[in-house]
Amino acid sequence: MPTPDKPTLAIIIGSIRPDRFGPTPAAWFAYEAQRHGAFEIDLIDLADYDLPMELAGNDPHAEPPTDVARLGRRLAAADAFVLVTPVYNRSYSAALKTAIDWFYGEWALRPVSFISYGGTTGGLTSIEHLRGIFPEFPSVTVKNFISLPDFWTRFDHDGHPVDSEALRPPATAVLDELAWWAPLLRRARSTRPYPGLDFALADGQASPAADLAPAAAEA
Numbered sequence: 684m685p686t687p688d689k690p691t692l693a694i695i696i697g698s699i700r701p702d703r704f705g706p707t708p709a710a711w712f713a714y715e716a717q718r719h720g721a722f723e724i725d726l727i728d729l730a731d732y733d734l735p736m737e738l739a740g741n742d743p744h745a746e747p748p749t750d751v752a753r754l755g756r757r758l759a760a761a762d763a764f765v766l767v768t769p770v771y772n773r774s775y776s777a778a779l780k781t782a783i784d785w786f787y788g789e790w791a792l793r794p795v796s797f798i799s800y801g802g803t804t805g806g807l808t809s810i811e812h813l814r815g816i817f818p819e820f821p822s823v824t825v826k827n828f829i830s831l832p833d834f835w836t837r838f839d840h841d842g843h844p845v846d847s848e849a850l851r852p853p854a855t856a857v858l859d860e861l862a863w864w865a866p867l868l869r870r871a872r873s874t875r876p877y878p879g880l881d882f883a884l885a886d887g888q889a890s891p892a893a894d895l896a897p898a899a900a901e902a
């Protein structure tokens with residue numbers, strides 16, 4: 684049962700290919716976030732959504748595709764985001780870009796952090812490219828992030844960190860920083876109109892269970 688005043692943190696798995704690694708660091712971080720205690724956690728897997736690459740046209744009243752609406756409800760209920768990104772050719776995934784581009788008010792005026800994983804660079808270039816996007820909404824990309832160089836050495840076959848003590852401090856730093864921003868911006872979204880926004884803010888109640896079973900929810 685969600686705690687009414689606790690902000691919601693959406694952790695988004697940004698890789699959708701078969702045999703992907705993305706769910707492993709995402710599940711680990713969701714565990715750390717639960718343990719940290721500042722947030723309700725919503726673990727969102729973009730592989731659960733069939734988001735069209737062909738984006739919406741110019742009619743603001745057009746019905747969004749079903750999966751866009753489903754994902755939009757979960758994003759709107761979030762007060763902070765952590766994007767879990769692979770590195771593909773020195774940048775983040777097309778799946779993440781599609782998910783970002785379908786929405787505006789759902790991202791706006793929320794703090795955002797990142798987990799990247801890759802070879803020697805740990806996917807840092809993905810994070811730097813993602814940071815360039817979020818001022819558009821605007822969202823606040825925070826200072827702290829997690830980067831996992833040679834990611835295949837960091838977790839065992841069961842998905843547990845090989846050295847959980849080493850991974851906990853950067854996770855805590857990310858969570859502490861998001862926990863500073865999230866309530867502040869939630870209050871600001873509801874009390875202070877932001878200058879110059881040309882779209883509506885989207886805020887909602889977290890109900891991931893209903894989203895995961897849309898047919899049952901509609902019945």
Ligand SMILES: Cc1cc2nc3c(=O)[nH]c(=O)nc-3n(C[C@H](O)[C@H](O)[C@H](O)COP(=O)(O)O)c2cc1C
Nearest residue numbers: 698700702703704705769770771772773801802803
């Ligand atoms: C299309 C493609 C491009 C890649 N480019 C890079 C790269 O530039 N740097 C790197 O360190 N790893 C690169 N990799 C390796 C990925 O880091 C590795 O496959 C990782 O498992 C991808 O995350 P995922 O399994 O969650 O999709 C690439 C992989 C793919 C499929």
